[in-house]
Amino acid sequence: MDQIIAALRAIAEPTRLRLVALGAEGEWCVTDLVEILGQSQPRLSRHLRLLAEAGVFERAREGPNVFFRLADTGPGAALARAALARVPEDDPLLAADRHRARSLRAVRARAASAAFQANPVAWDELRALDLPAAAIEAALLAALPPGPLGRLLDIGTGTGRMLELLAPRAEGATGIDLSREMLALARARLSASGLGRCTLRQADMMRLPFPPASFDLVTLAMVLHYADEPAEVLAEAARVLAPQGTLAIVDLAPHGDDALVRRLAHRWPGFPAPQVAAWLAGAGLAPRPAVALPGPLTVHLHIATRAVPATSRAGAARIDA
Template sequence: MFSTFKALADPTRLRLLAVLVHGEFTVQELTGILGTGQSRVSHHLKILTDVGLLSVKRQGTWGYYRLDGDNPFFHAIRSVVEARLRKETAPGDKERMLATLEKRRHRSRDFFDRHARQWDNLVRNLLPMADYEKELLACIPRVSVVLEVGVGTGNLLAGLRGRAAKVIGVDHSSRMLELARQRVADAGLDGVELRLGEMRHLPVADGAAQWIVLNMVLHHAPHPQQVFYELARVLPAGGGISIADLCRHDQDWVREQMADQWLGFERQELETWLAAAGFEPVFFNRVSGNVNEQDTLLLSAVKIRQGMETHT
């Protein structure tokens, strides 16, 4: 307990915690947010990690610090401390933190705008994945409205239309949406509506979708936890989501060549985010790829309550 209070007594460490309460950041990002030298930031992060206030999620050569350590005393007082930290995040730190998240979003959107026409070939040739789409579609019940977040070039739309009377597709890249619209027209699909929007601010009314699909999109999200809160907003109780994404891997090159923010996910971290947003997992499967194919995870969950969103 004494070591915890000692760790919390330093103003720089409190600033770090006040930033990390909003999400996960690398040392380099935290250095820019605090406007402090990297060695100093690393020193304070080590102290906070050693006393169990922080943990580090390794993603290839990057490490993301999160306010999720194994300190029992801190867990007992966490809700009170977090509420205070959110209120007292220094205005300058919060502004730079939001700019950091915006930089992540811009990087992803600009990449997809530039490479939209080559995207399907890029995925197929650079990062081949296990064959999972039939199983993903089988996870989706027949409903009136399905929302696909990160619709891309629209290669899943025909399958989704077979599961719902109406399909709404959202993407943050206008170039991707152009290709998706052409695909819809060429296939003569009706009941499909495409919209420009961000994962964290979906252009969809509260409770307007019965089921949501995220197909290989979450690893591009600047802040995955916030995405789940937004998904909960547009679903009624009993509505659900189905996710297909990469299993955790060590292919660091995808950050530059594929604009990936995260090197896949583990089941436990997805289920933790889902639980915080009010979802209960109902299905999980790991689809193993052949030689040189990335393993894929499939997960479905149902909304059982409204989660308590942590506003950034």
């Protein structure tokens, strides 16, 4: 009876129930859980200790880290699984946790890849997949508006290659990534390139920490195939795009390489160009025809612009008159 009461007390708290839901999907260290839940390490460590003492979680040490997962057996684990079975699958809080957990797993897989380990500072996915990076970057530059690029946002900046390429023409340049490790590498890369004025922030591409119409150019280079909900990512990118601004996407065309998807934790094996065009149109943007760039895997370049609102055009016409 004492074991059952301890388990019930352990899971009867919102944060601990969220931890149970994550622990049912795999094992996590405290640092991972801090990033997923956005809570402090001491607070989460206390919750994890209570769950472990109640037999709900198992602990396993690996080097300096301790990993936690939902226990396989025992009354505590059984009660936790029974409680989870009664939580709606579409609960917004748990759904957001699952999304961040998948994004973090993709970041971990990326950082564990052989190409990253060989040269972390120079790593980017175009080169890791042996794609014609120079030709793809040249096509991107040719497709962008000539002259100054205004305010630039690079979503999923990784080690900062897009910022290195485009920031010299930008009024201001910001990169976001979920991985602190990647942001540290990006800072080193940009500093070495004399681009220390670029702003780097840890943020989720599903919830950009910027007001509407903040940027004139938004880029997503080899990022969309990591997203749980690509259409929502594009809608969020469109939200922060100013009128007449440009959204540029570099991503894979559909391919059948399942081993690649597993190795780098991609959520999608590329995208058909009409599907991306439909998502862009649904986000209120005007997409151009996609440009196919051949290589070991075909890459698509998508460019879309945000139109000036009709009320603004009417006001401009009155001023001209």
